[in-house]
Amino acid sequence: MAAEKSSIKIITLIAADGSVFEVEPNIVKEMKTVQSYIDELDQNTVSIPLPNVFGNDLAMIIEYCKKHASEEETKEAKEEFDFEFVKRMKSDDKLRLLQAASYLNMESFLQFMAKAIAAEIENQSVEFVRDYFQIESDFTPEEEAELRKENEWAFK
Amino acid sequence: MEEAKKPKTDHDRLSSLSDDLLCHILTFLSIKEAYRTSVLSSRWISLCSKILDLQFELPLSSKANMSREIQHAYAVLLRRNENIRKLAFHSQLGCKPHVAQLWVLRAKQLKVKELDLDLILQKPTILPISLLMSTSLVILKLRGNIKTLFHSSIVVNFPSLKILHLELLFLYTSTNDGEYDLNYFLCGCPCLEEFLLQDCLIRPINISHHLLKRLCLNLFNPSYITDFGPLQLNVPSLEILDITDCTLRKYEFINLFNVHRATIRLSKPSDFDGLYKLLNGISNVKSLILTSDTIKFIL
DSSP: OHHHHHTOOEEEEEETTSOEEEEOGGGGTTOHHHHHHHHHOOOSEEEEEETTSOHHHHHHHHHHHHHHHOSSSOHHHHHHHHHHHHHTOOHHHHHHHHHHHHHHTOHHHHHHHHHHHHHHHTTOOHHHHHHHTTOOOOSOHHHHHHHHHHTGGGGO | OTTOSSOOOHHHHHHTOOHHHHHHHHHTSOHHHHHHGGGSOHHHHHHHTTOSEEEEEEOSOOHHHHHHHHHHHHHHHHTOOSOOSEEEEEEEEEEOHHHHHHHHHHHHHTTOSEEEEEEEESSOBOOOGGGGGOSSOSEEEEEESBOOOOOTTSOOOOTTOOEEEEEEOOOOOOHHHHTOOHHHHHHTOTTOOEEEEEESOOSSEEEEOSSOOEEEEEEOOOTTOOOOOOEEEEOTTOOEEEEEEOSOOOEEEESOTTOOEEEEEEOSOOOHHHHHHHHHHTTTOSEEEEOHHHHHHHO
């Protein structure tokens, strides 16, 4: 088994919009969904369709994986990269990447995104969070007031 | 909705974040912050009750505030009936013994997998004995003024426990405590892989376990005790050993051939024989860290 896997030189990922990415096997190690594909197929070149991930998002995820898979990079350089990576993202990007991480079954990237999103809604008003997740409240003003009273301790 | 074949539009994607993913985000917020989201919409009311990891940080505030905070924390717990993975309580200001006892009992009822109590208790506290017979616990971390759990009349049964941290700030009171055989406790934890013990209680320390991989001992020295028993280790699977010893003990190590990383901090000069036995016991180690004090004693 190990010998078969190591014979794979290049993995081709095809995003939902048809864009194609060619990566080395160590880059997709974190992506358990992709990995299970590779394990099933017994071929030298593998091409994997990812219908739930768009090209732009996949490019970002691959960039992240490349940085984190690199053995030359120091821990500090990786942390610095993470910081800049989150900084240049919009809220929508984070939410989409969280879903992509879930679909690709990438545990640590999922944690990373969930944490980044949590940091954005931390210490924000209810209205801000509603807007952030595009939630339509289905409460009447009376119901909401009641709920706020019930959870009063959390608002202190 | 989740399984739609064709790619979704951006707007759809946002509103279709699954409950699991939203819960995941909530896990990174404080409990208070997370519960504030229950007023967002009816879907979010139930989300809070699905958070897997609950970490209560009791704030540094006045006593009156504190007891209110504790009541609310407990109210949150009472409303939970689904499985909780991790339950943590941290308080820097201290809480009353009965509060800690209530929490432990609730944690047991809720069959949590991980319990982490870091409490400065106002009085030495005995936790409910039933805690020691928990089939669900995988990780148990206790820290604070918790009265010894080591008593030969108490049955210990942790069939799933893998990680045990005991940092008990408890001072020596009776001679009986000193004679407790730690192996009696460890026999009740057949799957244990990691054991951290910070204590000044048990005088002879005997740890014999087949599966234990990581062991960290931090042994204190109450000034009024001079006669320490030996430290006996028989742990064939052990990989990482970390010892801080402020006592003056005899070391009897057998079957430590798998230890590849060891850290030794001694703060009392031991005789040559003692040090020889200590180092000889871990002769297969690949990485060895000795503190400057320890090296001084060797040279």
